[in-house]
Amino acid sequence: MLRLVLNIILFLGSLLCVFVAPTFRLWIASIAVSEFPLIFVSVAGLLLMWSILARKYRTLNATLATVSLITFIIPVVLAYKIGNKLSDDLASRLGGSPERHNVFTLKRLFTTTPLLPYETVSYTKKDDENLTLDFYQSTMKGKRPCVVVVHGGSWCGGNSQQLPELNSELAREGFQVASINYRLAPKYTSPAPVEDIGEAIKYLKENSAQLKIDTNNFILLGRSAGGQLALVAAYTLPVEGIRGVVNFYGPTDMIWGYRTPANPYIMDSKKVLEDFLGGSYSKVPQNYVSSSPVEVVRWSRRRIPTLIIHGRNDALVSFEHGERLQQRLKANKIPHYMLSLPWATHGCDYTLNGPSGQLTTYAVSYFAKQVIQQKDVDIHLANSGEVKDQKSSLLAAFGNSGN
Numbered sequence: 001m002l003r004l005v006l007n008i009i010l011f012l013g014s015l016l017c018v019f020v021a022p023t024f025r026l027w028i029a030s031i032a033v034s035e036f037p038l039i040f041v042s043v044a045g046l047l048l049m050w051s052i053l054a055r056k057y058r059t060l061n062a063t064l065a066t067v068s069l070i071t072f073i074i075p076v077v078l079a080y081k082i083g084n085k086l087s088d089d090l091a092s093r094l095g096g097s098p099e100r101h102n103v104f105t106l107k108r109l110f111t112t113t114p115l116l117p118y119e120t121v122s123y124t125k126k127d128d129e130n131l132t133l134d135f136y137q138s139t140m141k142g143k144r145p146c147v148v149v150v151h152g153g154s155w156c157g158g159n160s161q162q163l164p165e166l167n168s169e170l171a172r173e174g175f176q177v178a179s180i181n182y183r184l185a186p187k188y189t190s191p192a193p194v195e196d197i198g199e200a201i202k203y204l205k206e207n208s209a210q211l212k213i214d215t216n217n218f219i220l221l222g223r224s225a226g227g228q229l230a231l232v233a234a235y236t237l238p239v240e241g242i243r244g245v246v247n248f249y250g251p252t253d254m255i256w257g258y259r260t261p262a263n264p265y266i267m268d269s270k271k272v273l274e275d276f277l278g279g280s281y282s283k284v285p286q287n288y289v290s291s292s293p294v295e296v297v298r299w300s301r302r303r304i305p306t307l308i309i310h311g312r313n314d315a316l317v318s319f320e321h322g323e324r325l326q327q328r329l330k331a332n333k334i335p336h337y338m339l340s341l342p343w344a345t346h347g348c349d350y351t352l353n354g355p356s357g358q359l360t361t362y363a364v365s366y367f368a369k370q371v372i373q374q375k376d377v378d379i380h381l382a383n384s385g386e387v388k389d390q391k392s393s394l395l396a397a398f399g400n401s402g403n
Contacts, residue, residue: 004057007064014071020313023265027315030345034075035354044069075343079104079355094370103362108353116168123203134160136167136177145217145372149179152224155276156185165352173365176213186275190291197233217372221246231293235300244305244371251317252325254292266315294328305335307367309360311344339363
C-alpha cells in the first residue's frame, strides 16, 4: 500500500510539468519538478524498480511509476529540442554568428553557479526612503555596458538580492550589473518605481568613471512585476543610452489582466493591481493605460529592442501577457524576440542550470550583446555617412523576430 500511495503522489506531482499549478503551494512545487528534474527522475526510477519487485498492485504501481518517470523527463527533452536550434534562431532574427552547438546540456544539470561579490550603495533618497542598489563589477577590464536589474514581488515586495545568479553570470560575460531596490506599493503607487529606475540610471551615469560603465549602453532587465516596470521605463524614460529591455514573465496588459484575474488560489491579482495603480480600473483607468507596456509602446517614439521570456505554464502571470506584447511589437515593427518555454512556470529561472535557466541565460546574454553591437554599428555608420542603408538591413533582421 505504501508503494501505491507514493506512486500516486509522485504521479500527481509529475503533472505539474504539463499543467498550470492550481494553488500557490503547488506553484512552488512546479518550479522544483520542472527545474530540478534529475531529483524527481531518480526518485521515479527507484520507485519503478521497487514497484516491479512488489507482488500486490504490481501492474498499477509499475504503470504509475513509468508514467511519472516519462513526465518528469519532458522538460529535459523539450529543453534539448529548443536548445538545439536556439543559437541559429537567435542569429537569424537578431543577427550575429550562431554557435554551432546545443545551448542545453545534461552536464550543466549537475552543476551550480558560484556567486560574485557585490557592493551595496545608495543611489537616491525619496521622501523617507533610502534607495539602494547592488553593484556587481564586471570581470572584464575597461568601461563595460551595464545591465540594470529590476526585481519582482507584485510591486509590494521583493528586493535587489532576488535570484542573484544571473547577475553574477552577466558580470562574467562582461557586463556591469546594478540590481536595484525601488519604492513599493501600497505606500507608493505607479509611476514611482519607474521614476526610481530613472534615478538609478542617473546615478550610474554620474558615477560612470568610478564604476567603469559605458554610459551609451544600458540594458534593462526585470522579472514579473519588475518586467512590467523595466518595459515601461525603457519605452518612456527620457534617458539616453537604453539599448534593450528584457522581460521575464511580466504583465504587459494591465487592463486585460484586471478583467481576467489570476486563479484566486494562487494570488488576488485584482487587489495587487489596485494597490499598485491606486484603485480599480473603473476609478483610475488612466493609470492602467499608462502602466501597460502594450499601450505605452503604441505612442512611444522609442524603438527599444525587446526580449520576452515566458513559460506557458505560468500560474501567476498568464502566458497571454507575453503574446500580447509580442503581437503589439510586431504590429509596430519594433525589434523583438520571444522565447516561450512549454513546460515552464513563473520563476522558471530560479536556477540557471535547470532546463529553463540554461536557455534563458543564453538568450539574455546573446540579446544584450547583439543589441549593443548593432547600436555601436549604427553610431559608426552614422559617423561615416552610411547609416541609412545599413540600419535598414539590421532592423529588417529584427523585424522578422516574431517567434
